[in-house]
């Protein structure tokens with residue numbers, strides 16, 4: 001994969017996270033990554049990675065085959081109009097913009113352009129992200145396979161129908177914030193009982209990571225793992241009863257539904 005050339009139009013937080021993961025895994029060489037943005041605000045990070053940078057979006061098309069669109073969603077239509085004349089059948093265009101559909105991408109690019117959509121989440125920054133990808137009508141098996149290899153250092157990467165992208169936003173994109181709130185509540189519970197906050201915060205995060213790792217590594221249903229922690233009349237079942245009284249499960253299900261519905265609503269605007 002040494003000669004693969006990857007471009008980023010938009011060089012913000014998510015573009016840098018994806019580029020950094022690719023570099024850490026050695027999937028692409030830094031000299032073969034080119035990022036563009038109108039200002040120097042974010043390009044320094046790419047320069048720190050030894051990647052090339054430019055203020056001209058078209059230069060990215062001229063120098064890369066895999067082109068990630070990583071601007072804010074409302075900028076995407078103008079970027080597509082700008083780059084469309086330079087897009088060739090060799091390019092693979094991958095948008096990470098929330099709410100911008102494959103149909104919009106295909107309509108604004110030349111007919112037959114290989115287009116894919118990805119939806120990453122913030123932990124891609126620490127190579128533990130969850131990404132869903134959906135392919136457009138002209139993207140082939142090989143394009144998907146290559147993209148998956150490129151993105152694998154970011155974390156989990158699953159192909160899915162485009163309709164799952166908004167659900168992924170409700171589950172995982174926004175989901176990280178629900179987990180942070182839960183982590184904060186765990187730590188504050190321990191603080192209330194007398195443990196220093198810094199220690200409680202560290203242990204809460206490790207508890208979340210360990211529990212998540214067991215779900216992934218054992219493949220067990222979370223309910224099975226949960227019941228294995230409960231001894232009759234013990235501490236855990238007393239605590240779980242409190243969580244049930246607070247409707248934890250219904251509240252979290254409502255949260256996923258609310259964020260998914262909002263993502264669908266924003267996608268229609």
Ligand SMILES: NC(=O)c1ccc[n+]([C@@H]2O[C@H](COP(=O)([O-])OP(=O)(O)OC[C@H]3O[C@@H](n4cnc5c(N)ncnc54)[C@H](OP(=O)(O)O)[C@@H]3O)[C@@H](O)[C@H]2O)c1
Nearest residue numbers: 010011012013014037038039042070071072073096097098
């Ligand atoms: N952050 C997340 O957790 C997350 C999760 C999933 C998906 N996404 C998607 O990822 C995309 C990027 O998000 P982000 O958080 O990385 O945004 P960001 O940090 O604000 O970065 C946006 C980048 O786009 C550049 N830009 C603005 N106008 C441009 C133009 N006309 N041509 C080229 N580049 C232009 C900006 O340039 P300057 O550097 O000059 O300001 C900046 O580098 C969004 O579409 C978002 O929906 C983000």
